[in-house]
Amino acid sequence: MESVSVPPVRDRLTEAAAGFYARGRAASFDHGPGAAARLFRQALVRLEKVLEPGPEQIELQVRVLISLGAATAEVATTEAGLDYLETAERVLDQLPEHRELGLMATVQRAVVLMRAGRFAESLAVHDAVLPGIEAEFDDNRLALVRTLNNRALVHLNLNHPNAAQADLHRALELAQRHGHTRLEGKIRQNLGDYAQLIGDVPQALSSYEQAARILVTESPGSLPLIRLDRARALLTAGLADEAARALDEALPQLRANGSWQFLAEAEVARAAAALLEGDFALARKLASTARRRFLRRGNRTWTEIAGLARLRADVHRVLSTPDTRCPPRLPAALVEQAGRLAELGLRDEVAVARLLAVRLLLRRGETEEAAQVLTKVPRPQATTPIDHRMLFRLCRAELAVAEDRPRSALAQARAGLRELGMIRDRMGGLDLLCGTAVHGQELGRLAMRLVLRRARRNAAGARRMFAWLERTRAQVYRYEPLPVIEDPVLTRHITEMRHVQRTIQRARLDGEPVRALEQRYAELQREASRLGWYTSQWGRPRPVATPDEVVAALGDRVLLSLVPYNGQLYSLVVDRGTFRLLKLGPLEDIVETARQLHADLDALAPDHLPPMLAETVAGSARRRADKLDRLISAPLVKTLDDREIIIVPIGQLYAMPWGALPSLRGHPVSIAPSATAWITANRPAGHGPVLLTGGPGVPGAVGEVSKLRSVYPDARLVEGEEATSASVLSALEGAWMAHLVAHGAHEPANALFSRVELVDGPLFAHETTRLTQPPERVVLAACELAMSHIRPGEEALGFAGTLLASGSRTVIGAVARVGDRAAADTMADLHRRLSEGTSPAQALAEAVAVDPLRRPFVCLGAG
Secondary structure (H helix, E strand, O other), rough: OOOOOOOHHHHHHHHHHHHHHHHHHHHHOOOOOHHHHHHHHHHHHHHHHOOOOOHHHHHHHHHHHHHHHHHHHHHHHHHHHHHHHHHHHHOOOOOOOOHHHHHHHHHHHHHHHHHHHHHHHHHHHHHHHHHHHHHOOOOOOOOHHHHHHHHHHHHHHOOHHHHHHHHHHHHHHHHHHHOOOHHHHHHHHHHHHHHOOOHHHHHHHHHHHHHHHHHHHOHHHHEEEHHHHHHHHHOOOOOOOHHHHHHHHHHHHHHHHOOOOHHHHHHHHHHHHHOOOOOOOHHHHHHHHHHHHHHOOOHHHHHHHHHHHHHHHHHHHHHHHOOOOOOOOHHHHHHHHHHHHHHHHOOOHHHHHHHHHHHHHHHOHHHHHHHHHHHOOOOOOOOOOOOHHHHHHHHHHHHHHOOHHHHHHHHHHHHHHHHHHHHHOOOOOOHOOOOHHHHHHHHHHHHHHHHHHHOOOHHHHHHHHHHHHHHHHHHHHHHHEEOOOOOOHHHHHHHHHHHHHHHHHHHHHEEEEEEEEHHHHHHHHHHHHHEEEOOOOOEEOOOOOOOOHHHHHOOOOOOEEEEEEEOOOEEEEEOOEEEEEEEEEEHHHHHHHHHHHHHHHHHHHHOOHHHHHHHHHHHHHHHHHHHHHHHHHHHHHHHOOOOEEEEEEEHHOOOOOOOHHHHHHOOEEOOOOOOOHHHHHHOOOOOOOOOEEEOOOOOOOHHHHHHHHOOOOOOEEEEHOOOHHHHHHHHHHHOOEEEEOEEEEEEEOOHHHOOOEOEEEEEHHHHHHHOOOOOOOOOOOOOOOOOOOOOOEEEEOHHHHHHHHOOOOOEEOOOOOOOOOHHHHHHHHHHHHHHHOOOHHHHHHHHOOOOOOOOEEEEEOOO
């Protein structure tokens, strides 16, 4: 019988250990430190059973210890990870030649120190080891690329953007030259961090997207970290809800991976999002949880950062309610926190802690102490985040107010809003441009409080207040759109969204389940939104209109700019060169009555409502319209004759059906996001064709469009099977007027994806931003397409708002539901008057006056 050769026990154990080590490395590369640490420990167990280890086993043991040190530092504590590295260095003494492994251990020590927030120590180790890496690994650039990439991260955390950029560009060139694709993805992610540090949010988001496209196959475990970085960029742009969604996706994945350091960092970011959303309890809870995690890990730097996040939640809870008393311990705790942060060299965080203390001290009336703390706050640097800059300006302005220096306070507000404008001008997509306004809200409100006091006393004060209003309102509409850079991935997403939405509609009609389809649609919408943030810059900024320019443009018209202050609604009236401030009514009462009126009009919309029900709802609507009339319009209209009114509303009143108010019945009214936006829209009308479009599923749509051919005999007709999204979008290009009869939907969660339904699925508001010559006038004969999602700074976005921001002069649409018959009758009346040369605002006013409760259409832009 032939004997079977049995491998020696040492060989079997070594082979098993090598297998566990290889699997652990794979898990580590894919950001699974928990799994990696378990596999490395399994490898060590096998190696410890080898009775007489030779050089091969010792070398493998050292490699395992080095990798286990890195993984343990992530899932346990920094010190535990460093202990494994020290053990690796002691074991190395048993090998005669160990320079390469010694360098690897040193590099890993630098990384562990970096992850612990000990950046100065980490940089010193990186600088010391890099020459040896370049000399020892000349034929294998992988180690050099990793080291350069990691040192760049240290430079970023130490606020050294130029040094970080140099390391990243060198690492990227080497990674591409030697085919290290996975590392290329990680370098592009870090290039996003670099762009974020220097304030280029669109470039940061673009870099994160490039990284994700590589790492989705090369290292899927990296995707939660990209979501974390992306969320931080979105917070810079003020997009708290989008950042929160990204983090809510990332947190469970980081928890599953055992990435406790990154998990806690994500919790700090999620606390910042909750703070922007006004959920102070959630912000405090998340920051407290993160702080405990960092404490357990022995990460002092991040422990103090999380501690500051927790204190910020407490501060904002106090400041958000005027009647809340500020306990003395809170400003004292912030000053102490600033001291601990200063020991760690965290300059920006030190500034924030002291600035928050200043605000609380001023709230307590301790002006001298607040001034003393403020002197210790360093001026912002080029890389200081925009929200920190605004807080610095706000504190100086609030101190000036407390010291009765209103002119100095206004100077700080003016300088801060100018800085914010410069940041806004660098933003990419429409969403980013709108979101940035959140950082200037408090500064703008402070300025408005100061100027409103004077505005109530004289015309000069009212004029000055008007100039301030224009600085703070609806900035997105003062940008001249640039040509869109087409992105094929974005195009594919929108095409699939259209197909999925059409499939959902058919499935509903057939009684089939649609949950999976709706989930896919939501996923595509998020992806398309993300791509839209950076695929092209939105536009060139135009200057804010001056009071003199507004007066000249108005001529005989009257402009009413609504202003909330101290629980009241005011109107700043610009009339034939005069500026005056009028007090209207209680703000809460007006907003609630407007909401109730909107609900009544929705209920009244169906064509075949039972007569008794219709009369009951109409009676309720009339009572609410009468009440709003008394509170808002009646005091104003008495002196206006039949002149056109331009109303700049506040966010809660964008959906107001102004034609339903008795004093405004039959009166030409235009709604504009700001006076600057109105001037931009009020340009001389151009020339072009008329477009008539009828979408599917609207009773009488084809008939309505055909009837309008008698009004516009030369119009281009797009209806029936020809009414696809592509054909309609193409026909909108360069049109003088476009009339769209189609069902539509306002999408409050993401206004750029509000839509009109066509034969092949929806045409999205997002797609209209691609038009180089948007139609001069657009009539949206569909429900609710004049609705807007109001972002901070009164930035109104929706289908109609996107058309205006893209360059359309006038958009007519409904702010509530409309019955098909009422819509068709309104459109017939409207276009008959338009064809006779009547202005859009006057033509709509006369058409709505026939039945104002069932015709809730408004004229947006220039009427």
